[in-house]
Amino acid sequence: MKKIWLYGMIAATVLATLPVAAEPGFSLTTGLDYSTGKYGGTESTDILYIPFTGKYEADKYTLKLTVPYLQITGPGNVVRDVGQVGTAAATRTRQSGLGDVVAAGTYNMYEGGSNGTLVDVTAKIKFATADDTKGLGTGKNDYSLQADLFKTLGTNTVFGTLGYKVMGSPAGTPLNNVFYASLGAGHKYSQETSAGLILDLREKASATGYAQQELTAYVSHKLGKTWKAQAYAVKGFTNGSPDWGAGAMFTATF
Numbered sequence: 001m002k003k004i005w006l007y008g009m010i011a012a013t014v015l016a017t018l019p020v021a022a023e024p025g026f027s028l029t030t031g032l033d034y035s036t037g038k039y040g041g042t043e044s045t046d047i048l049y050i051p052f053t054g055k056y057e058a059d060k061y062t063l064k065l066t067v068p069y070l071q072i073t074g075p076g077n078v079v080r081d082v083g084q085v086g087t088a089a090a091t092r093t094r095q096s097g098l099g100d101v102v103a104a105g106t107y108n109m110y111e112g113g114s115n116g117t118l119v120d121v122t123a124k125i126k127f128a129t130a131d132d133t134k135g136l137g138t139g140k141n142d143y144s145l146q147a148d149l150f151k152t153l154g155t156n157t158v159f160g161t162l163g164y165k166v167m168g169s170p171a172g173t174p175l176n177n178v179f180y181a182s183l184g185a186g187h188k189y190s191q192e193t194s195a196g197l198i199l200d201l202r203e204k205a206s207a208t209g210y211a212q213q214e215l216t217a218y219v220s221h222k223l224g225k226t227w228k229a230q231a232y233a234v235k236g237f238t239n240g241s242p243d244w245g246a247g248a249m250f251t252a253t254f
Contacts, residue, residue, distance in 0.1 A: 025056075025057060025253060025254060026054070026055070026056050026057075026253070026254045027054075027055045027057075027251050027252060027253040027254065028052070028053070028054055028055075028251070028252050028254075029051070029052075029053040029055070029249055029250065029251040029252075030050070030051065030052050030053070030249070030250060031050070031051065031230075031247060031248050031249035031250055032048070032049075032050055032247055032248060033047075033048070033049040033050070033051070033245065033246075033247035034046070034047070034048055034049075034245060034246055034247060035047050035049075035234065035242035035244070035245030035246075036242055036243060036244065036245070037236055037239075037241065037242035037243040037244070038239070038243065039078050039083050039084050039210070039239055039240070039242075040083075040084055040209075040210055040239035040240075041075060041077070041078075041084065041088055042088075043074060043075045043088070043092065044074060044243075045072065045073070045074030045075065045078040046072070046073040046074060047070070047071070047072050047073075047078075047080050047242070048070070048071040048072075048096075049068055049069075049070055049080065049099065049247075050068060050069040050070075051066050051067070051068040051099075052066070052067050052068065052069075053065065053066040053067075060107055060108040060111075061105070061106070061107060061108075062104075062105070062106040062108075063103075063104070063105055063106075064102075064103070064104040064105075064106070065101070065102070065103050065104075066101065066102045066103075066104075067098075067101050068098070068099035068100070068101075069096070069097075069098065069099065070096065070097065070098070070099035070130060070136050071094065071095070071096035072094070072095050072096070072135060072136060073092065073093070073094040073095075074092055074093070075088035075089050075092060075093075076088065076089040076092075076093050076095075076135050077089070077135070078135075079135065079136075079137060079138055080099070080136075080137075082138060082167075082175070082205050082206075082209070083204075083205060083206070083209045083210060083212075083239070083240045084206075084208065084209055084210075085135075085138065085170070085173050085206070085209075086172075086173060093135075095131075095134035095135055095136055096134075096136075097130070097131050097134060097136055098129055098130060098131070098136075099129070099130045099136060099137065100126045100127060100128060100129055100130045100137050101126075101127045101129045102124060102125070102126050102127070103124065103125050103127070104122055104123065104124040104125075105122065105123050106120050106121070106122040107120065107121050107122075108120050109121055116151055116152030116153065117149070117150070117151050117152075118148075118149070118150040118151075119147065119148070119149055119150075120147070120148040120150075121145075121146070121147050121148075122144075122145070122146050122147075122148065122163075123143075123144070123145050124142075124143070124144040124145075124146075125141060125142070125143055125144075126141060126142040126143075126144075127141055128140050128141050128168065132170060138167075138168060138169070138170045138173075138175070139168075139170050140167075140168025140169060140170055141168050142165055142166060142167050142168055143165070143166040144163055144164065144165040144166070145163060145164055146161055146162065146163025146164070146180075147161070147162055147163070148160070148161050149161075155187060155188040155189075156185065156186070156187050156188070157185065157186045157187075157188070157194075157196070158184070158185045159182075159183075159184050159185070159186070160181070160182060160183045160184070161180075161181060161182040162179075162180075162181050163179070163180050163181070164177065164178070164179055164180075165177060165178050165179075165180060167205055173206065174206065174207075175205050175206050176203065176204065176205055176206060176207075178202055178203040178204070178205055179202070179203050180200070180201065180202035180203070180212075181200075181201050181202075182198055182199060182200045182201065183198075183199050184196055184197055184198035184199065184216075185197060186218075191222070192221055192222040192223075193219065193220070193221045193222075194219070194220045194221075195217075195218060195219040195220070196217075196218060197215065197216065197217050197218075198215070198216040198218070199213075199214075199215050199216075200212065200213070200214050200215075200216065201213055202240070204240060205240075209240060210238050210239040210240035211238055211240050212236075212238060212240040212241045213236070213237045213238045213240070213241060214234055214235060214236040214237060214238075214241040214242070215234070215235050215237070216232050216233070216234045217232060217233050218230060218231065218232035218233075219231055219232075225253075226252055226253055226254075227250065227251065227252055227253075228250070228251040228253070229248065229249070229250050229251075230248065230249045230250075230251075231246075231247070231248045231249075232246065232247055232248075233245070233246045234246065
């Protein structure tokens with residue numbers, strides 16, 4: 001799954017859509033993300049992604065580190081967040097282990113206060129910690145830079161992202177650097193509950209691959225002052241995206 005965020009960063013996107021900014025401090029997020037799709041092939045690839053994310057916020061800065069567990073079941077030629085890479089195996093395989101660790105740093109460039117506008121800039125590094133011999137990753141680092149805009153209108157929030165990713169290419173499989181974008185809207189039903197939709201788009205990462213286009217519906221609910229839960233469902237519209245996916249995340253703030 002994306003996600004551009006994904007998880008990548010689905011959980012981060014859900015949190016960011018809330019009209020009330022998070023208080024400075026430390027938080028931990030974990031959960032489960034499952035997706036399945038044929039990615040232009042004849043057999044489905046099932047991906048289970050379990051992230052463990054630590055986030056620290058101070059003033060205008062946010063630092064985040066995600067260490068994931070990854071399991072991929074399929075023909076062996078699909079890499080998460082990339083799509084088809086290489087040739088399908090004769091039989092389905094199941095591989096699991098450490099996924100790619102992602103570090104991100106965000107700077108809040110603008111906070112409009114009364115006009116409800118936020119502008120963030122984020123730099124990310126995807127470290128190639130996943131075992132490429134098992135098909136869990138490309139074996140190369142990726143680097144991303146993105147800008148995020150959030151606008152609160154009463155109990156509604158609209159938001160968008162524009163980013164560029166430099167893709168590391170494994171031997172024999174050249175990958176393209178890609179632009180990606182998202183557009184979404186959320187509604188705050190109460191002080192505890194918000195929900196919304198996110199449309200994600202990304203250029204194809206290889207000459208034989210496909211562009212990504214997927215829609216995510218989410219709901220976020222605060223469980224007291226410390227805990228927050230998010231659930232989401234994803235529908236893909238191209239061969240570069242999963243046919244469908246779903247997940248749930250839980251965040252504790254300290």
